Amino acid sequence: MKIRGRRIVSGHAKGHALASAVPFSFVGGADPVTGKIQDLSTGVAGQRLAGRIFVFPHGKGSTVGSYVIYGLAKRGVGPKGIVNASAEGIVAVGAILAGIPMVDRIDTGGLRTGDRLILDGDHGTVELPHVRATPVVSAVLRNRDRILIVRRSHAVGSFRGHWSAVSGHLEGREDPKSRAVREVREETGLRGLSFRTAGAPILARDDSTMYVVHPFLFDVASRRIRLDWENVEHRWVRPAELDRFKTVPRLKDVVAAVKRLSSAPELFLSPSLRAMTPNERPAVATRRPNTRPLSTPTVPAMPSTAQVVIKAILMFIIYLSLS
Amino acid sequence: MRDEGTDSQRKAMQILIALGELSSAKRLLPIMSAHVSGASYKMIGDPGLEFLEDFARDARVVVPTTVNPLGTDLAQWKELGIPPEFAEKQSRIARAYETMGVRRSFSCTPYLIGVRPALGEHVAWAESNAVCFANSILGARTNRESGPSALAAAIIGATPEYGLHTDEGRKPTTIVHVTTKPRSLDFSLIGLVAGERVGEGLPFFCGFRGSEEDLKWLGAALASTGTCSMFHLDGVTPEAHRARTKGLPSITITRRDLVAAKRSYTDGTEADVIALGSPQLSEDEVRTIARRVDRTPPRIPVWVFTSRIVRDANPEAVGMIEGHGGRVLADTCLEVTLLEHRFGTVATPSGKGAYYLPSLCKQKVILDDIDRLLERYA
Numbered sequence: 001m002k003i004r005g006r007r008i009v010s011g012h013a014k015g016h017a018l019a020s021a022v023p024f025s026f027v028g029g030a031d032p033v034t035g036k037i038q039d040l041s042t043g044v045a046g047q048r049l050a051g052r053i054f055v056f057p058h059g060k061g062s063t064v065g066s067y068v069i070y071g072l073a074k075r076g077v078g079p080k081g082i083v084n085a086s087a088e089g090i091v092a093v094g095a096i097l098a099g100i101p102m103v104d105r106i107d108t109g110g111l112r113t114g115d116r117l118i119l120d121g122d123h124g125t126v127e128l129p130h131v132r133a134t135p136v137v138s139a140v141l142r143n144r145d146r147i148l149i150v151r152r153s154h155a156v157g158s159f160r161g162h163w164s165a166v167s168g169h170l171e172g173r174e175d176p177k178s179r180a181v182r183e184v185r186e187e188t189g190l191r192g193l194s195f196r197t198a199g200a201p202i203l204a205r206d207d208s209t210m211y212v213v214h215p216f217l218f219d220v221a222s223r224r225i226r227l228d229w230e231n232v233e234h235r236w237v238r239p240a241e242l243d244r245f246k247t248v249p250r251l252k253d254v255v256a257a258v259k260r261l262s263s264a265p266e267l268f269l270s271p272s273l274r275a276m277t278p279n280e281r282p283a284v285a286t287r288r289p290n291t292r293p294l295s296t297p298t299v300p301a302m303p304s305t306a307q308v309v310i311k312a313i314l315m316f317i318i319y320l321s322l323s
Numbered sequence: 324m325r326d327e328g329t330d331s332q333r334k335a336m337q338i339l340i341a342l343g344e345l346s347s348a349k350r351l352l353p354i355m356s357a358h359v360s361g362a363s364y365k366m367i368g369d370p371g372l373e374f375l376e377d378f379a380r381d382a383r384v385v386v387p388t389t390v391n392p393l394g395t396d397l398a399q400w401k402e403l404g405i406p407p408e409f410a411e412k413q414s415r416i417a418r419a420y421e422t423m424g425v426r427r428s429f430s431c432t433p434y435l436i437g438v439r440p441a442l443g444e445h446v447a448w449a450e451s452n453a454v455c456f457a458n459s460i461l462g463a464r465t466n467r468e469s470g471p472s473a474l475a476a477a478i479i480g481a482t483p484e485y486g487l488h489t490d491e492g493r494k495p496t497t498i499v500h501v502t503t504k505p506r507s508l509d510f511s512l513i514g515l516v517a518g519e520r521v522g523e524g525l526p527f528f529c530g531f532r533g534s535e536e537d538l539k540w541l542g543a544a545l546a547s548t549g550t551c552s553m554f555h556l557d558g559v560t561p562e563a564h565r566a567r568t569k570g571l572p573s574i575t576i577t578r579r580d581l582v583a584a585k586r587s588y589t590d591g592t593e594a595d596v597i598a599l600g601s602p603q604l605s606e607d608e609v610r611t612i613a614r615r616v617d618r619t620p621p622r623i624p625v626w627v628f629t630s631r632i633v634r635d636a637n638p639e640a641v642g643m644i645e646g647h648g649g650r651v652l653a654d655t656c657l658e659v660t661l662l663e664h665r666f667g668t669v670a671t672p673s674g675k676g677a678y679y680l681p682s683l684c685k686q687k688v689i690l691d692d693i694d695r696l697l698e699r700y701a
Binding site for chain 2: 006066087092
């Protein structure tokens with residue numbers, strides 16, 4: 001499958017992924033001489049960056065990290081490519097200085113250490129040649145502060161016995177939202193859903209299958225559920241309780257994605273500051289076109305009116321004094 | 324773009340475009356000056372040194388550019404017990420910047436040594452206290468740049484237009500009422516408390532006034548505990564009258580908050596040194612300290628951090644401070660200098676210093692008013 005993200009640094013790279021589930025600081029996180037990962041929380045400590053495509057959500061820590069990336073590449077022990085969910089200045093600048101191809105807006109939660117990746121920095125894509133994409137919908141049903149989870153029966157094709165949101169396969173060019181509504185009707189008997197929001201797709205991995213999950217949030221008026229053959233049990237839980245259940249992969253991220261969108265928590269930040277905080281919307285940008293590069297002015301912009309006026313006055317004074 | 328200019332110009336342009344795209348900037352704006360951070364060998368280490376030396380081969384700045392303090396005073400490193408290898412690498416960093424055409428300012432307070440962009444002028448500055456001062460007190464416009472992004476801007480002479488370069492990005496987000504009349508140390512404390520509470524927001528302060536120097540201390544502390552890069556002060560800062568505050572959430576800072584902050588940033592009991600810097604002191608501040616030290620000579624050394632220009636212009640004040648066992652250090656500043664080999668506990672009136680000394684210099688801290696410190700250690 002091919003995942004479309006955004007170009008940060010152009011160039012091509014092929015190789016095996018080294019994937020950290022947590023944000024990474026190049027200062028202290030990797031040995032600057034050998035390129036060996038030192039940060040234990042990454043889950044890949046002891047492995048080397050050389051020859052790998054380094055996958056992590058986003059950079060963090062000291063801005064000296066940019067220089068560390070440069071030094072690693074210069075010594076030939078740096079990563080071949082970088083994949084982020086949301087690029088920030090430290091890693092982006094480091095990759096530019098080092099000339100390492102880099103792509104962001106990829107849901108890094110779907111990639112694993114050892115995956116074969118083909119990174120195309122020019123087009124902002126990451127390809128997994130040995131993985132097949134399976135599109136699914138996942139409908140989070142909310143009633144006041146609780147959401148519905150269902151336990152999958154032994155008659156279904158995958159994740160038997162796991163807890164999940166109401167879900168189903170997308171077929172052909174079907175509209176994900178209407179599929180979600182139909183799944184809710186079939187699996188719960190609920191009608192009269194109030195659509196709240198749809199989240200960007202989330203990648204949930206099961207060996208050589210990549211579930212491309214389209215998340216939806218609906219409010220429902222009733223908690224009375226009639227299950228069909230696909231599920232054996234249901235619960236209305238608070239989102240914070242999900243940790244206590246054995247769930248399908250990334251259910252928490254699916255819930256978080258739609259909850260965040262529906263509650264709009266960023267209201268108090270000014271746009272500039274919102275722009276500066278790392279963009280936490282990892283997305284399979286299947287529908288978003290690639291962002292175009294900035295137009296770069298070749299001539300300096302026009303001087304401001306004030307500058308023009310001051311210049312005019314000065315010229316006038318000079319003219320007077322000369323004459 | 325691919326085939327034009329030098330290698331470093333292409334890289335600098337790529338950096339500006341990438342950072343602009345990350346923030347949805349639509350164009351680049353010409354800048355009047357740049358201020359670069361990342362000059363202390365203690366902070367950027369071998370990776371930074373290596374990059375700067377490589378970059379200096381063909382990188383040249385095209386606008387007036389100043390640079391942050393180094394890791395030691397280049398003229399006094401031997402007396403300070405700095406390892407020769409450290410000093411050698413430090414002077415190589417200084418030389419790399421000089422080769423690129425950067426002024427040998429080695430100061431975190433470019434605004435005190437003649438670089439004062441005008442109201443509405445666009446610049447690209449790194450160093451959080453300088454960014455906060457330029458935006459808030461001068462009304463110039465700059466984002467909080469990193470070392471490499473400020474350097475890239477200096478090489479191209481432009482910066483991407485987003486954030487604090489736009490009117491939208493300079494709007495306040497939180498009203499901060501201060502219910503006590505602040506003096507000296509209080510400005511640092513207000514900054515520390517407001518930064519913790521406002522975080523990434525842009526505070527609109529009201530209820531007090533302060534001189535440019537007072538606000539320098541407030542801004543430096545604010546930009547340490549918060550990621551704020553600008554503030555408004557009602558009736559004082561140049562853009563406060565234009566700011567719309569209707570309907571904004573508000574918080575209150577009381578005398579009790581300031582007392583608590585002072586206590587929470589103090590973890591030392593007996594100081595080995597009184598250190599004044601972070602940011603570097605102005606000429607007036609150096610002279611005032613010299614008079615006070617002369618009046619009540621302290622029994623522990625007083626270290627004063629300032630710019631080379633101020634040190635050289637005030638031999639009398641320097642003589643007074645050093646005559647009483649202190650030092651006036653130039654080219655460097657409090658937390659980016661090598662202190663850990665000499666002291667365990669530092670007493671300082673700088674909120675920013677108190678915030679960074681424990682992590683960057685492994686110091687215990689006593690945060691207090693300078694008059695109180697001089698009395699206590701008289």
